[in-house]
Amino acid sequence: MLSEPVDPEWSDASADRLRAIWKGLPGWRYWKAVNNSEVGIWYSLACLFFMLCAGAMALIMRVQLAVPGADIVSADTYNQLYTMHGSAMMFLFAVPMFEAIAILLLPAFLGARDMPFPRLSAYGFWCFAIGGLFVISSPLFGIGPDGGWFMYPPYSTKFGGIGADVWLLGLSFIEVASIAAAVELIVGVLKCRPPGMRVNIMPLYAWYVLVVGAMILFAFPPLIAGDLLFELERALGWPFFDPDRGGDPMLWQHLFWIFGHPEVYIVFLPSIAIAAMVVPTAARQPIVGYSWIVLSAVGTGFISFGLWVHHMFTTGLPNISLGFFSAASEAVVIPTGIQLFAFVATLLVGRVRMSVPMLYIAGSLAIFTAGGLTGVMVALAPFDWQAHDSYFVVAHLHYTLFGGMVFPVMAGVSYFYPFFTKKKMSNTLGRIAFWLTFVGFNVTFLPMHLTGLMGMPRRVFTYLPGLGWDGLNLISTVGAFVMAAGILTFVWDVLRPKGNAPFTERNPWDAGTLEWSHDVPDQAWGVRSIPHVVTRYPIWQQPKIVERMDAGRFYLPDAEEAKRETLVTSILDARPIQVMRVTGPTWKTHLTAAFTGLGFILPTFHIYWPAAFFLLCAGAAVIWWLWTSTTPVPEKDMKDVGLGLKLPVYASGPASAGWWGVWITMLGDMTAFASLVFGMVFFWTASETFITDDTRTVLLPWLSLATLAVGCSWALTVAARETNRRGRGGIAKFCLTGAFVLTIVGAGALAISFWASDLEPTTHSFPAICGAITIWTLAHLGLGLTMQGYGLAGMIFGKLTTRYDADLWNITLFWHFMLVTMAAAAFMIGVFPILAGEV
């Protein structure tokens, strides 16, 4: 069937229909776009801008440190600069850059038309842009955070003006955007692969994205929970981190680094994934050791969660704890190293062409290996006690991050540039930029190992002459400017207008993966038709595939109904199971992001009621967005997608992408909740006086009533789904109404159990953490209530029927997690204090 010729007339007509539905809007309405190609470009340019800002801050710091006793900036400004340099590089550049690149590339690797939830990525981007601008501009007004990128209490809870609030609220907002992107990317990898692309042949990049997405779900939520506690302490005086009132600053360090260390690998893995795409092309040879690289990605993902205490080796934890973390920190070298060996092996067996991207990869391997070796050194607790908080650590972390993230990303940009823009970067400028950056980097950071070993501490704004640090610092400063020249050359090459330059050829590097089947000049449809993929390098190994894709020979070559569509396939074997309709351009995402932004930014200036109002508006905007554009009732059940395949247009439950989106989101949500529970257990472990005989607890009868009501509400929600599925819409409506009422009862009882008790959160960490868990649960009950109301409205207005019940499946799924949250909360604030008080 594949080899049958395509009727050229039909091919042209269907291509026109496809072009019409996917094309962007003209003029200012261009900004309504939600396509992964547009959003991805905006996202990466925003990251680039923030990176340049953070780099400029680093240069100011280097000038200040060039000679002893310099007076370029005050100590106060210097504190803001290094705090913002670290925060911006991590939160506004490294992590979002991964998301930006993945949003841009993933659909192309998978021959998909778009990401599964285009508006979610657009919303994530606008949140990121608003929050990022807010945070990065704060030092300009002298109100930047100045407590280090880790914001340790007690300094950050007690001092520093509103800087700490800027950091907490601005970055929490961005973390929400990151989690949104993670959900999108995981569902993209699991459900939007082309037919035939089983897990054993999907591009390695997709494996890395999957692992990193999962890591974000487990790493970011602890920080969000920590931020919540932190802000409760700053705004309301709840003493989570104040030892005078039973709090413990170490809890923040734990929560921060449970996020902070996996974060390093969240930054590293997707960048090294770019190397996994560039290396086979440069070697003109399929990757060697595909299974080994999957092992190393998955293995690193796991072990990176057992390393966080190595940032806390000098905090006085018991040596036995340090031992476990030191051991795990050494163990992570194994999977990390394996992938580098696989790359070297691929280069060895292939015939390498030293293209500019490959040059950057080579530089990255060299620098990362050096950083990894100093990592092995500082992972040993006794060595770390000597090197901690010295410039040795500064050198180490820059070697790992530059080798593990910046160089691979530069490689990626120059490699994928023809794909992004259909133009080429300059070969000469690329080589000049590489050598300037490579040499400049080493001149800057290699001496810092010595400066550190000679005793220079981090984060000092100046130093005295004659300590032996003078010359080394001057060399570092000179190197920093050489490196900056390299980066600027690179950025110039990326941004310079290329109006007259010819278009690139379609596959300029002779690569084998699907993204190089792109159309030159650009077409907004992603792929002309979605191919059937049976090899790891389809362009190399599947003859005529590009020709057939172009002719519209494969799946979904047409848009008869003028809807944007992409294929959904099964998780392991990519059997096609649904044609999914995806959403198009809109202003709803901007509106929602603006409301969300106001809701997060206003509390920084202690403006609470308007902030609450705007958060409600954001909620309303989300409901409007969902109601008007998700899970629409289709005009027909099945659709012919080409090659004799008919697929359903609608799916609900585990077959649909939305259900997986909810499942994955809730996994992250549970992690955040688990962090609060961890906080309670931590207080109990760390302090003898956390629970004593006269500790009062919440009102148990009310708490029991709340648990019972929420449990019944859950049961009725499930019953509603089941009865609805069996065609008993009336009973289902009745069940859901009952559930709705019971949720209100449960939430009310839960609120009474805490606020009518004698617990006063400002007095001690025990009532404070009980309060935090109560607030968390109440917020979720509010969400669950909204969902039940939404489902009810859907049933009443005919949007949710026996056949079209995706919303109800998703609501029930949320309620499974709600039940667990409620039960765990009841146990922790009701039962645990009684049990633990006995010990």
Add this chain to the structure above:
Amino acid sequence: MSRITHAEASRKAVLEARQQQEETPENKEERRRFAEEASSLWLITLSPLAWAIHFILSYGGAALYCARFAPAEFDPVPFMRLSIAGITVLALAVIGYVAWVSWRQWDYLDDYDYDHAKAVGEDRHEFLGHAAFLLSIMSAIAVIYVAMPAIFMETCR
């Protein structure tokens, strides 16, 4: 009127969908394969998960025991050492079992295939076995690493 016909149509669609779930040989085969799919994806996470649980129990257990439960009257170290030895053996046993199952699934000695680059069920099946086997080896090494501090510790500090 139109609401009623719509509801009827929906009910009919559900009935049809249910008929498709009937026990035809193809449906059975499909479901069997799907079950295998789900279980083998989890297979690759089992060994690292065993590492993670072993890690949390070692760290959390030692910290909790020392902070809360260690008796003042005698040396707490031997008990801790024995407990860690116990969970280490347990973790290694789990990992060993997963390694054995995944080695069988990889079935290397059958065709000496370690590339699994073909788009057939067998290659996907063997690939997941291979990856799970490699992860088991890594997890076993990591478990042994994490257990080693127990050999050297002398006090609760």
